[in-house]
Amino acid sequence: MKWNHKREQYKGYNIYSMKKYVDKKRIIFTSVVIIIVIITLGLIAYYSIDSIIRLKAKQKFDEQLISEKEAIIDKLNQIEIEKKNKLENTKNNLSNIYHSDTKRAFLTFDDGPSQNTETILQILEQYQVKASFFVLGTQVEKKPELVKKIYEQGNFIGNHGYSHNYSAIYSSPQAVLDEYNHTNSLIQQALGDSNFNSHLFRFPGGLAGGKYADIKNQARDLLEQNEIFQVNWNALTGDSEKAKPTPEELMTNLQKTTEGKNSVVILMHDSAAKKVTADILPQVIEYLKSQGYEMKTFYDIMEI
Numbered sequence: 001m002k003w004n005h006k007r008e009q010y011k012g013y014n015i016y017s018m019k020k021y022v023d024k025k026r027i028i029f030t031s032v033v034i035i036i037v038i039i040t041l042g043l044i045a046y047y048s049i050d051s052i053i054r055l056k057a058k059q060k061f062d063e064q065l066i067s068e069k070e071a072i073i074d075k076l077n078q079i080e081i082e083k084k085n086k087l088e089n090t091k092n093n094l095s096n097i098y099h100s101d102t103k104r105a106f107l108t109f110d111d112g113p114s115q116n117t118e119t120i121l122q123i124l125e126q127y128q129v130k131a132s133f134f135v136l137g138t139q140v141e142k143k144p145e146l147v148k149k150i151y152e153q154g155n156f157i158g159n160h161g162y163s164h165n166y167s168a169i170y171s172s173p174q175a176v177l178d179e180y181n182h183t184n185s186l187i188q189q190a191l192g193d194s195n196f197n198s199h200l201f202r203f204p205g206g207l208a209g210g211k212y213a214d215i216k217n218q219a220r221d222l223l224e225q226n227e228i229f230q231v232n233w234n235a236l237t238g239d240s241e242k243a244k245p246t247p248e249e250l251m252t253n254l255q256k257t258t259e260g261k262n263s264v265v266i267l268m269h270d271s272a273a274k275k276v277t278a279d280i281l282p283q284v285i286e287y288l289k290s291q292g293y294e295m296k297t298f299y300d301i302m303e304i
Helices: 002-009 015-095 115-127 137-142 144-152 173-191 213-225 247-258 275-290
Strands: 104-110 132-135 156-159 263-269 294-296
Touching (some): 115 275, 132 137, 132 144, 247 263
Parallel strands (some): 104 132
16 A cells, blocks of 8 residues: 555656756756856956056056156255255355456445435436345335335345344344344235345445444344345445535545445445435446446346
8 A cells, every 4th residue: 555655656757857857957057156156257357357457557656656756856856956056156146246357336225215216216217227225124114116116127126124223123133034024025015026035135234343243243144044145335425424415425435435446336325315316326327337337236146
């Protein structure tokens, strides 16, 4: 009875067809596995190649970045070297300003600008001559338009400090630098140029000697540390030596102090009280030209 029941259970099954069915399932399963493996290997290969490409690209980028960085550093070093050379040349040129194989004259005006500056500028234009103006900060505040006119006509603008008050400006070396910086800022505002810096200072009363000699010498060193140089004079009209000098006195002083000199830096003033300076300027220019002097400004010897 039992055996008959089992026979009934498998009745209608063909052993061969069952085997064929099982083999087909195995083939499908194996194929799926192979496909999965192939896809997996393909993805692995793709991402491996992509990673290699990306790595090479990054290495190339890094190498390019390093190369560009080195080029920038080299350029900055070159700029720094050129700047140092220009500073050194400027310092040497100013140190040797009184020595020249050819005759040259630097017309300089201190303490302005004032209403006399306008007249002086007209005369300079008439004679096609340029000059150097060492302006006071207090005057720049009052007449910024004249400062701009001085500059736009091709004249050199130097720095004479802010106050011209000896006890204030010479209270310490730092006070000298502070007055320079304050005045430079005012000149920048007048010119509309935030990068302006003349790099040239004239000490009120001159650098040499006097009650504040030690402070001045210390200030000179401090200024140089800040790329600011100074210049005095070796000739003058004497327009500040007395209240009302005559034109004849001024011309006599000019002739005496320029005699036998090839390179002269001539001290004059364009403050409000110095109308006589503006009045005799044509004579000054004509005399210097008759003596073979070529007019120069500090643009001609400064490289910064």
